[in-house]
Amino acid sequence: MTSTPSANLFKPLEEGDPAVVGGYRLAAVLGTGGMGKVYLSYTPGGRPIALKVIRPEFSEDPEFRRRFQREVQAAQRVQGLYTAPVIDSDTDGSQPWLATAYVPGPSLAHAVAQHGALPLRSVLLLSVGVAEALHVIHGAGIVHRDLKPANVLLASDGPRVIDFGIARAADTTALTGTGVSVGTPSFMAPEQASAGTVSPATDIFALGQIAAFAAIGSPAYGEGSSHAVLYRIVHEDPDLSRVPTELLPLVTRCLTRDPDGRPSLTEIIELCHEISPVALRQGEDWLPQAVAGSITERLRLPEPAKTPPPMPGVAPTPTQFAPQHPPTQFAPQNPAPGAVNPYAPTGFSPAAAAPTQSAPGVPGPVPPPGHPMQPTPPPGHQTRPIGYHPAPPVVHAPYVPPRQPKSKRTGLIVAASVVGAIVVLGVIGSLLPDGSSNDDASNSPGGSGSSASSGSSGSSGSNNSDSGEGNKRPDPKPxxxxxxxxxxxxxxxxxxxxxxxxxxxxxxxxxxxxxxxxxxxxxxxxxxxxxxxxxxxxxxxxxxxxxxxxxxxxxxxxxxxxxxxxxxxxxxxxxxxxxxxxxxxxxxxxxxxxxxxxxxxxxxxxxxxx
Known part of the structure; x- marks a missing residue:
């Protein structure tokens, strides 16, 4: 561990990153995932939060927005000791976002990559904590669907499960395409990989995968291309030769191919207690010392950007307002290890305080409900003091002459013309031989011999008796x-x-x-x-x-x-x-x-x- 704080864990904001989202001033980048980017921010009281901004590609999909809103509402009901609760969100803005409590700890994926497999006691405490988290998540009517080592954070007092239910919002949208399942191949359940079917038992399978991964330091079904891993999950048995003997009963039962044969969460917790040679109690010593050291790194956060007091005669910007409702936070999906954070907020500058845009052409951040919707004035611009409310100016709209009503005579002329045309067509039809119309009708598609809407009212089929085949309505595009x-x-x-x-x-x-x-x-x-x-x-x-x-x-x-x-x-x-x-x-x-x-x-x- 270096002596420099937060080495490479908190990356500076880049060009194109917003300065403010939903009234929260962003301080650093925590990570980037498949669905969006995660930023570090702070509540008005100084508590760190993690704020996830959804990618514009997903934001433009109406079906994603509908699902995202529903899943966030469900996730807000999840309040467990082993989850990072969702406490604030905006699902209707130009770029949806949600925030959760910041968890100062590496993901299981990062910890294993840096320090190797965990000892048995840590694996058992990890499994118990994840099982308790799933109990709360499933109780809120949510299936995680994407439970994997990157979505399990290792805090000092136990694991935290994040991103629960959010993956479902992206499933079967225009971006994922038909037949493409949302989830990480190495940790999918067989039914999820083969048919896209998910249930609470799907998360049980993923829990067994996580326990095996933590114990041996690699996925139980190996690595390689997605297709190869998915094939092994569906058709082959996992390689559990390196899993500790004591842990085999837990992992084997969770990885049962039949969802109905997997244990319940209560059975998993009881099994972990039976396996452990000592009583399982979460505490500061549940992780190896090397992993616990990386938690300390993540507590050395960059200072929040300073917001200056309002200057005389200058209206405050939306970034100077605190959010109206308690913020939530999102723990990083893949916090990066390592290097000095070059991001260090300095003195005030107009560019730092002014709201920026997340991307060219995308509207800037919107302050929380009840906050003024006014942009930062340009340098030197004089506005009224705060609290001054001048009377609105009178604006005269350009004169638009009233629309003249249509003459009734025109309508009568049109109606008379239509009646006249029908009479003429009737006379012509009476002069035709009787067999001509029948022959034409029987040879045309949907004629009297083959009605296109047989059994229906007949008012809209292709055999409209009052209009003739030449006036058939064209089929709409599907x-x-x-x-x-x-x-x-x-x-x-x-x-x-x-x-x-x-x-x-x-x-x-x-x-x-x-x-x-x-x-x-x-x-x-x-x-x-x-x-x-x-x-x-x-x-x-x-x-x-x-x-x-x-x-x-x-x-x-x-x-x-x-x-x-x-x-x-x-x-x-x-x-x-x-x-x-x-x-x-x-x-x-x-x-x-x-x-x-x-x-x-x-x-x-x-x-x-x-």
Whole structure:
């Protein structure tokens, strides 16, 4: 350990890094992960926090934002001794962020890389702490999904689990792509690697991986390319030859390929106590001395940037305001080891106090609710003293002459022209031979011999009797959406772009597609009360034409009728048609949700009249 404080652990802010996020003045960079960048900041009272700013690529994805907001709200309910609690966030800003308590300790990944495997007692205390953390996380209805050594921090009084549930927000977004699972390959469970299925048992498998990693200093399924590691996890047994004999019962049971065969968290804690030759108690000596020394390094934080008092005649900048609500912090994903922090805030300068932008073209930081939304004035600019509120100036809008109402005569002329045209067409039609129209209709697609909307109202099929084939409505272009999660009693409306699940109680009128559980018959249903369903056979491929021609209508489908890849048509009364591809059911604590891929043809038919 060097004598220089915080060697390479706290990196200076770079060009492009914001100076302030959500009212928090940033002090240094803690690390960069797949979903964003983590900064060191401080509460108004001087407590260090870790603030994670989400990457712009994710911020621009509406589905990510919806999931991120939901997962952050769930994470705020997690208040355990072995977690870094989320205490502040902004999920609606130009770049979402969240903050947690700063944990002064290396990640398990960093500690093992620098100092090697941990002794048995440390591994057992690590496993007990992570099990307790998962108990609280699962109790809040969250599955971690990405539990790995980089997300377990080693504090002086025990481990801390971070990033719980946040990985789910990035799953199946446009960035991850279809069929790509979110998670670290070396620590995925077999069901997660093969089918993307996750449950609390998925985290149990990861806990076994973490215990093995801490005990032997490397992943139980080896290293290499992602595909090679995932193949071994799904099809082969782990290499546990170097795992201490005492620890084998714990690791072996956690790494059972069948999720139902894995132990519960309570059983894991009891097993750890049985394995330990001495009573397990968390304390300052739970880590080897070399690892504990790196905790001391992380306590030598750079000083927070100094905020000068307001200058006379100059309005304060948003950075001079303290946040309105207690801040939260996010522990670094991969704190870097080592070197002197060249970042040392000096005296005040206008550039340091003024809010900066996170990237060209991205709006600057927004102060917390209730704070003035005024930028830093340029040097020399004189403003009124604080507290002075002049009357607003009177601004005269340019004169705009009132719009003249359309003449009723024009409407009458148009209506008369339409009626006249219909009369003329009727006369011409009566002069044609009787067989001509029938022959044309029978040879045209969707004619009287093959209605494109057989069994429906016929008002919007391709055989519109009052318009003729030449005026057939062109088919709309389809819009495709992947990985839409519909929780129980949530509704998807096909008109929404993108279709976002909503609370069913918040909607008025019919529901295009929703998921509910019938408590009377203990059946789960996919249903609609604003249209009809057609469950397609395995031999059928969902398309606009298929949905129009099929007549096997129903208003609900039970889950035992579908499996991964099953397709059904949704025909809404508003005239929208969709092909839904069922992608499975998953649970997070007490919450259950279904996942669909949707291809929607909006306004494919005329709306159904009441």
């Amino acid at each position: 819009a495709t959406y992947k990985g839409i999660d519909v929780s129980e009693n949530y509704v998807v409306m096909l008109a929404d772009n993108p279709p976002k699940p909503k609370q069913g109680d918040d909607l008025y009128g019919g529901r295009d597609l929703y998921y509910y559980s019938d408590q009377t018959f203990t059946d789960d249903h996919i249903a609609s009360d604003n249209g009809k369903f057609v469950l397609l056979n395995n031999s059928q491929k969902g398309s606009l034409e298929t949905c129009r021609t099929e007549t096997r209508y129903t208003e609900k489908i039970t889950l035992d009728q579908v499996s991964d890849g099953s397709q059904f048509c949704v025909l809404s009364d508003a005239g929208h048609i969709a092909v839904a591809t069922y992608r499975g059911q998953a649970e997070t604590g007490d919450s259950t949700y279904l996942t669909f891929d949707l291809t929607i043809w909006r306004n494919a038919e005329d709306p159904k009249e009441d």
